Amino acid sequence: MKNSLTKKIVAAPYLLWAAIFIIVPLIFVVYYSLVDANGSFSLDSIRSIGKYSDIMLNSIWLGFVATIISLLIAYPLAYIMARTTKNMQRTMMMLVMLPMWMNLLIRTYSLMILLQDTGIINSLLGAIHLPGANHLQFHMINTRGAVILGMVYNYIPYMILPLYSIMAKIDYGLIEAAQDLGASKLQVLRKIILPLSLPGIASGFTMVFVPSVSTFYISKKLGGSTFSLIGDIIEMQFKSANNYNLGAALSLILMVLILICMAIMNRFTGDDDDGGVLI
Amino acid sequence: MEENTIIELRHISKKFGDETILDDICLNIKDKEFITFLGPSGCGKTTMLRIIAGFLEADDGQVLFEGKDINALPPHKRQVNTIFQRYQLFPHLNVYENIAFGLRNKRMKERDIAKKVEEMLALVNLRGFQRRDIASLSGGQQQRVAIARALAVEPRVLLLDEPLAALDLKLRKDMQVELKNIQKRLGITFVFVTHDQQEALSMSDTVVVMNEGKIQQIGTPLDIYNEPQNAFVADFIGESNILDGVMLDDFKAKFSGAVFQCLDKGFAVNESVDIVVRPEDVDVVPVEKGEITGVITSNTFKGIHFEMIVDIQNFKWMIQTTDYYPVGSRIGIEIEPDAIHVMKKSKYSGMYGDYSSFSDELEHLSDLEEEEA
Numbered sequence: 001m002k003n004s005l006t007k008k009i010v011a012a013p014y015l016l017w018a019a020i021f022i023i024v025p026l027i028f029v030v031y032y033s034l035v036d037a038n039g040s041f042s043l044d045s046i047r048s049i050g051k052y053s054d055i056m057l058n059s060i061w062l063g064f065v066a067t068i069i070s071l072l073i074a075y076p077l078a079y080i081m082a083r084t085t086k087n088m089q090r091t092m093m094m095l096v097m098l099p100m101w102m103n104l105l106i107r108t109y110s111l112m113i114l115l116q117d118t119g120i121i122n123s124l125l126g127a128i129h130l131p132g133a134n135h136l137q138f139h140m141i142n143t144r145g146a147v148i149l150g151m152v153y154n155y156i157p158y159m160i161l162p163l164y165s166i167m168a169k170i171d172y173g174l175i176e177a178a179q180d181l182g183a184s185k186l187q188v189l190r191k192i193i194l195p196l197s198l199p200g201i202a203s204g205f206t207m208v209f210v211p212s213v214s215t216f217y218i219s220k221k222l223g224g225s226t227f228s229l230i231g232d233i234i235e236m237q238f239k240s241a242n243n244y245n246l247g248a249a250l251s252l253i254l255m256v257l258i259l260i261c262m263a264i265m266n267r268f269t270g271d272d273d274d275g276g277v278l279i
Numbered sequence: 280m281e282e283n284t285i286i287e288l289r290h291i292s293k294k295f296g297d298e299t300i301l302d303d304i305c306l307n308i309k310d311k312e313f314i315t316f317l318g319p320s321g322c323g324k325t326t327m328l329r330i331i332a333g334f335l336e337a338d339d340g341q342v343l344f345e346g347k348d349i350n351a352l353p354p355h356k357r358q359v360n361t362i363f364q365r366y367q368l369f370p371h372l373n374v375y376e377n378i379a380f381g382l383r384n385k386r387m388k389e390r391d392i393a394k395k396v397e398e399m400l401a402l403v404n405l406r407g408f409q410r411r412d413i414a415s416l417s418g419g420q421q422q423r424v425a426i427a428r429a430l431a432v433e434p435r436v437l438l439l440d441e442p443l444a445a446l447d448l449k450l451r452k453d454m455q456v457e458l459k460n461i462q463k464r465l466g467i468t469f470v471f472v473t474h475d476q477q478e479a480l481s482m483s484d485t486v487v488v489m490n491e492g493k494i495q496q497i498g499t500p501l502d503i504y505n506e507p508q509n510a511f512v513a514d515f516i517g518e519s520n521i522l523d524g525v526m527l528d529d530f531k532a533k534f535s536g537a538v539f540q541c542l543d544k545g546f547a548v549n550e551s552v553d554i555v556v557r558p559e560d561v562d563v564v565p566v567e568k569g570e571i572t573g574v575i576t577s578n579t580f581k582g583i584h585f586e587m588i589v590d591i592q593n594f595k596w597m598i599q600t601t602d603y604y605p606v607g608s609r610i611g612i613e614i615e616p617d618a619i620h621v622m623k624k625s626k627y628s629g630m631y632g633d634y635s636s637f638s639d640e641l642e643h644l645s646d647l648e649e650e651e652a
Contacts, residue, residue, distance in 0.1 A: 176334055177367035179354040181381035181432060191380070195371045 029255075032248030045249035052233055052250065059230040060257060062144065063213035066151035070159040070208045071201065073152070078163035078200075079193070082170070089168075096160050104154055108221050111150055115140040115222065142224030150218040151208075158207035166200030167193070205265055210258055230254055284346075285310040285436060285468055286331060286359075291340035293326055300326045301337070302492040308436070308470060309485075313462050315471040317479040318489035319515070324472045327489075328438050331470065332361050355384070360434035362442045366425040368413045374400075374424055375409040381432035399427035402461065419450045426461070436468040443478065455482055476516045480504065488512050509622055513555045514631030520561075520596045521632020524554040524621070532621055535591050537571045539614055543621035553622040555632070558586070558597040560618030563604065569611020578606050588634050595634040 036042035049056075081092045099107060114120050122137050140146055170193065178188045216231030223229070228236075230250060237247030286308040293301040301323045308314050316324035329335040331342060333354035342349050349357060360381070368377050378396045387395070400406055403423035408416075416424065422442060429437055439458070443451045459482050462469045473479055479486050480500040488495040488503060488511075496508040507513035510521050524534035529544035534554045546552060566572050573591035584599045589610065596612075604610055 171365075171367065173363055173365060173367040174369060176354070177361070177363060177369070178380070179334075180332060180361045181428065182355045182384035183380075184355055184384075187384060192369065 029248045029251050032244050033252045036245060037243075042245075045245040046253070048246060049249055049253055052230065055228060055233060056230050056250075056254065056257070059213050059254075060261065062148060062229065063151065063209050063215075064261075066148045066155070066212045067159075067205055067209040069148065069152050070156045071204065074156055074159040074163055074204065075197075075201075078160050078167050081160075081164050082167035083172075093164070096157050099153075100157055105217060107154055108150055108218050111146075111153060112141065112221050115146055115149075117141060141222060142227065144223070144227075146222040147219050147227065147229075150222040151212040151215065154218060155208040155211055158211075159204040162203040162207065163197060163200040166197050170196050202265060206262055209261065209265075213258060214254060283310045284308065285344065286470075287341075287343040287346075288327070288331075289341040289343065291327070291330060291337045291342070293323075293330065293335065293337050293339075299492050301330075304340070304492075304494060306487065306494065306497070308468060310435075311466050311468055312484045313459065313469045313471065313482060314485040314487065315473060315479040315483040316487050316489055317473055317476060317515075318495075319474055322489040323492040324474075324489050325440055328361070328440055328470065328472050331436075332359055332438055333357050358434055359436040359438055360429040360432060361438040361440060362425050362429050364441045364444055366421050368421055368424055368428070370413055372413070373409070374405070374411045374413065374416070377413065377424055378428045378431050380428065385432065395431055396427075399431045402430065402464075403427045403457075418445055419454070422446065422454065426458075430461070430465065434467065436470060437462075439469060439471045441472055441474070443473075443475075451478075458482065480516070488515065490515070506620060507555060507622065509625035510553050510555075510627040510629075510631045511625070513553075513620075513622065514627075518558045518597055519632050520556045520558065520594075520634070522554045522556070522594060523629070524552050526550045526552050526621060530616075532619060535571050535594065539570065539619055540616040541619040541621060542616050543619070546621065546623075551624060553624060553628050553632075555620040555622060556596075556614055556618060558599040559584075560614065561596070561598045561600075562613040562615070563598065563600050563602065564611040564613045566609050566611045569613060571612050572609055573612060574609050575604055575606050578604065597634045 033045055034041060034043070036044055077092075081089055084092070112119075116122070117137065117139060119141070121140070125137065174192055174196070175188055178192045183191060213229075214231045214234075216229065216235045219227055219229040219232055234247050234250045234254070237243045237250065241247075284307045288304050288306040288308075291301055291304040292299070304323075304327060316327060318324050326335060330337050333349070333352060336350065344358065369380065372380065375396055378399055379392045382392045382395055396409065397406075400408055403426050405420060405423050405427070408420070408424075413421065413424070422445075425442070442458075443454050446454060455478060458469070458471075471479075471482065480503070483500055485497065486500055486503045487497050490511050496503055496512045498506070503512065504516055507516060507519070513519040513521055522534045524532050526543070526546040526549070527533050527538065528548060529546075530541055532539050532541045532543070532552070532554060571591055573589040573596065575587050576590050576595070577588045579586045581599075584601050585603055587598045587600065587604065589596045589598050589612075591612065598612075
C-alpha cells in the first residue's frame, strides 16, 4: 500500500539513526563484555566485576538520593508553575532552562569553585567575620554531599519539566470536584494530584536517576581523586587502563541494574498511565 | 428571612477585572425546592452557583446557609455539592471509588461505604457498575456517576451546573425527568443552572431569569411565561411578539393601530408600555372580522402547527395556527383579553420581539449551533 510505503520512507532516517547510534553500539557493548582481549569468548570480564560491586551499589545509592532530593524540590515547584499565570509560567520555565544553556562541565566546574575550602562560599564567610566563630569554614568539596549536590543541580531540570507538563494537564475542575466532596488541601494532594502526576514522577525519576548513576565528571570534580563512582571506573577502563572488555562488562551490568531499578519504579507508579516518557 | 429558606444571597456583587458579572444579587432559596438560574451565556448564573459552592468569593455581599454567614467557609466544609458541567469524574479511580470519594473523606466504614455506593448506583440505574473504569462509560453513564457521587454524601443542597448540556437531545429529555424524580424522592434542594428555557420551565419549581448580572424575574414557570416582567424575559422565554403600546385606561390597551380589551390595570393614563402577545394566542379570522389585519410574508410547517410571519403595519408578528394560509394572503387577527400581557417600559424595550429579521434559514442555523453546543 502507498500509505505504508510512505510511512516506511518517512521513518527510514530514524530507523537508520537508531540502528547506527543505538543498536550497533549496544551490540558492541555486549560483544566486548563477552570476549577477552584476544577476541575469544570469555566470561572473565563479567566475573571480575565482583570487586567493583561496592562502587556499583554506592553509585546507585547516590543516584537514588540525588533523584529523591530532585523530586522533593521539583514537585512543589512544578505544581506552582502549573497553577500560575501563563506569563509567569513562561518566565519560570525560562529560569529552569537557563542553566542548561551552559555546558555540564562548566556548571560543575563553577560549583567546584563555589565549594572549595578556599572557594567563594568559604571566602565570603571568612570575610564577614561572624561573631563567635573566628574561622568559620565548611569543608564541602570532596564529600558525598558535594557529589549529590552536583547531581541535583545538573539534572533537576529533567525532573521539573516532565512534572510540570503533566501537572499543567491536570484539569483544575478535578481539584474543585474533590474539594466539593469534602477533601481538604492535603487530601486533594494525596488523592488527586499525586496519583494523577505519577507518570510525570516516573519519567522525571528516570531522567534524573539514569544520568546520575552513570555520571563520572561530577564525581571526579566534586568528589575528589579518591572518590569514584561506577562511571569513573568505566571511563578509566576505556581511557587509561585500555581494558575495553571490562569497561563493556561494567556498562552492561550497570545497564541491567538501571533497567531493574526502572522496572521496580514502574511497578510502583502503575505502568498503564499515558503521558510518561520511559526510557 | 422566611421560615424555610436554606440559602440566602444578600447583595452579592462580583467583578472579573472591570467587567461586572453579578450586580447586587438578592435571592432566597427555599428548602427542598427545585430552583433554576436561567439566562444566556455570560449572564452570571454559573458565577452565582460557584459563589454558593465556595469556589469563588463575592466581592461584596453575604451568602447565608440556614441564616449563618458562610462567606469564609471553604468548599469542602459546605453542605452543598456540585454536579459539574463536564462531570469531573476522577479518571484514576473506578466507578466505586469515585462514588466513595466523598464518603472516605467523611471516614465512613468500608462496609457502610459499599452499601451506600450500591444504593446510589441503584438510584441512578447503574447497578453492577462498581468495578467499571470511568473511561469505558458513555456520556450519559458518566453523568449518572457524577450524580451518584454528589448525592452519596447526602448534601442539603445539590448544585447542578448545566449538567445536561453535553448530552444529546433524547438523553437530555430522559435525564430531565429522572433528575426531577430524584429531587422529589430525596427531598433535597436542587439549584440548577441552564440556558435552555424549555428545560427550566419543565423542571423547576422556581425560575430565576438572569441577564447582564442582574435578576430579571423570579417566579414559577407559569408566572414567568405568562407574566414576563420585561421584554428580555418575554423574549428569552418562548416566542413573543413585543409591541409598543399605550394604556388608554385600566383594561384598555392601544397597539398596532387598534384598541384592545386586556386584563391589566394600574398604569397611568396614556402610559406607554410594552405589549406581549404569544404567537399561539393569536386567533386568525377572516379579514372583515379582524381587529387588525396583516399580510403573510412566510409560512413554515412545523408539524403540530404552521408558523407564519405576518406583516401588520410594518411590524412582523409571529403567529402559529393549525390551519394553512398561503403566503401573500391577507388575514384578520383577533386577540382575546387574556392573551395580552402589558409590561412597564424597561431598558430592554424595543430590543426584542420583532420578527422582521427572522427567517427559516436563520432559525435553521441557530438550531444547528444549539445541537453542536
